[in-house]
Amino acid sequence: MRIQTIFTGAKLLALVVIIVAGLVFMVSEDGGWLSSDPPDGEEIIPATVQEGTPDGLTVAGVALAFYSGLFAYGGWNYLNFVTEELKDPYRNLPRAIWIGLPLVSVLYVLVNMSYLAVLPAAMVATSPAVAVDFGRAVLGPLQYCVPVFVALSTFGSLNGILFTSGRLFQAAARQGHMPAVLAFVDVRASTPKPALLASCTLSLCLLGLDIIALINCLSFVLWLSIGAATAALLWLRHTEPLLHRPIKVPLVLPIAFLLCCLYLVIVPLITAPRSTGLGVLMTLSALPVYVLGNTCKHYKCVQRANRQISHCIQKCLTVVCPEYSKPDQLLDPDITR
Incomplete structure (x- = not known):
C-alpha cells in the first residue's frame, strides 16, 4: 500500500503539471487549438504519428471506444475486491466511491482539455504517446520527465490491479x-x-496479444461478469427483500448500469466477433x-x-x-x- 500511495501521488503530480501547463497555454495570446481562431503555422507532428484519420461515428465504434476509455478509468471497482481488508468498509467504501470517481473524472477531463488545447485533435487521436508529445510542445526541459511519470503511472496501475485481482483467485479457492x-x-x-x-x-x-485486441477481449469478459453480478443483485433484491443490506442505493441506478453493461456486451459481440469471441472462448475454456x-x-x-x-x-x-x-x-x- 505504501508503493501504491507513492506511485499514485506521482501520477497526480504529473496530471497537475499537465493541467497547469495546458491552462497557461489556453490563456496565452493564441489560445491554443480550443480557441475560435486556431493557431497557424508549423504544427508539431510527432515522429511516430500514424497516418490516416479516425473512423466515422458508429454504434459499434462507440462501444469499442468505451472499452478503451473505461479501461483507462478501470480502477473504480477494484476496492470492492479487498473489502475484507478495508477498515470500516461500510463507511469507507462509499466515501472512496463518492470522492474518487468525481476526482478522477475532473482530473482527466482537464487533462484532455490541455491535450486538445496544445495539440490538434487528429494528433491526439493518432499519437501513441500523447503525454510525450504534449511535453515536447510546452514543457521545455521538463519534457524528459514525462516518460518517467508515464512509467510510474503504469507501474502504479499494475500494482493496484495485481493487488486486487489476486483476491479473486483467493476467494474462488476459498x-x-x-x-x-x-x-x-x-x-x-x-x-x-x-x-x-x-x-x-x-x-x-497474455503479453503476446495485440494491446487493443487484448483490451477489447478482456473488457468484454469484464463487463459481462459485472453485468451478471448486477443482474444477480437485482434478482436478490426482488426475491430476498428482507436481507440485511448495509449499502443500499435506489433501484434506478443498478438498472441503468445494467442497461449500459448490456450495450457494452451485445454490440461488440455482433460487430467485433473476433476479439469478443476470443474472450468467450477464454471464459468457456474454464468449464x-x-x-x-x-x-x-x-x-x-x-x-x-x-x-x-x-x-x-x-x-x-x-x-x-x-x-x-x-x-x-x-x-x-x-x-x-
Whole structure:
C-alpha cells in the first residue's frame, strides 16, 4: 500500500503539471487549438504519428471506444475486491466511491482539455504517446520527465490491479472453485502469495496479444461478469427483500448500469466477433477444467497428489491455510501443520 500511495501521488503530480501547463497555454495570446481562431503555422507532428484519420461515428465504434476509455478509468471497482481488508468498509467504501470517481473524472477531463488545447485533435487521436508529445510542445526541459511519470503511472496501475485481482483467485479457492492452495496466505505478511503469483503468471501469458485486441477481449469478459453480478443483485433484491443490506442505493441506478453493461456486451459481440469471441472462448475454456476438477477430486490418488503439491508449495512460499468459517471447503487440516 505504501508503493501504491507513492506511485499514485506521482501520477497526480504529473496530471497537475499537465493541467497547469495546458491552462497557461489556453490563456496565452493564441489560445491554443480550443480557441475560435486556431493557431497557424508549423504544427508539431510527432515522429511516430500514424497516418490516416479516425473512423466515422458508429454504434459499434462507440462501444469499442468505451472499452478503451473505461479501461483507462478501470480502477473504480477494484476496492470492492479487498473489502475484507478495508477498515470500516461500510463507511469507507462509499466515501472512496463518492470522492474518487468525481476526482478522477475532473482530473482527466482537464487533462484532455490541455491535450486538445496544445495539440490538434487528429494528433491526439493518432499519437501513441500523447503525454510525450504534449511535453515536447510546452514543457521545455521538463519534457524528459514525462516518460518517467508515464512509467510510474503504469507501474502504479499494475500494482493496484495485481493487488486486487489476486483476491479473486483467493476467494474462488476459498469457495472450492479453484485449487485450495490459492487461498493460502504468507505466514508473515498475511498476503495471498500463491494467488498473486497465479495472477502474474496468467498475465504474462497474455503479453503476446495485440494491446487493443487484448483490451477489447478482456473488457468484454469484464463487463459481462459485472453485468451478471448486477443482474444477480437485482434478482436478490426482488426475491430476498428482507436481507440485511448495509449499502443500499435506489433501484434506478443498478438498472441503468445494467442497461449500459448490456450495450457494452451485445454490440461488440455482433460487430467485433473476433476479439469478443476470443474472450468467450477464454471464459468457456474454464468449464471443462472446472468439471474435470470436481469429478476427479473424489479419487484418493488425486487427493494424495493434491496434498503433496500443496505441501511443496507451502514449503517453497512459506504460506499457510488461514482460519475460515468453513474450513471443510479447504484441504485436510493436517496440511497446515
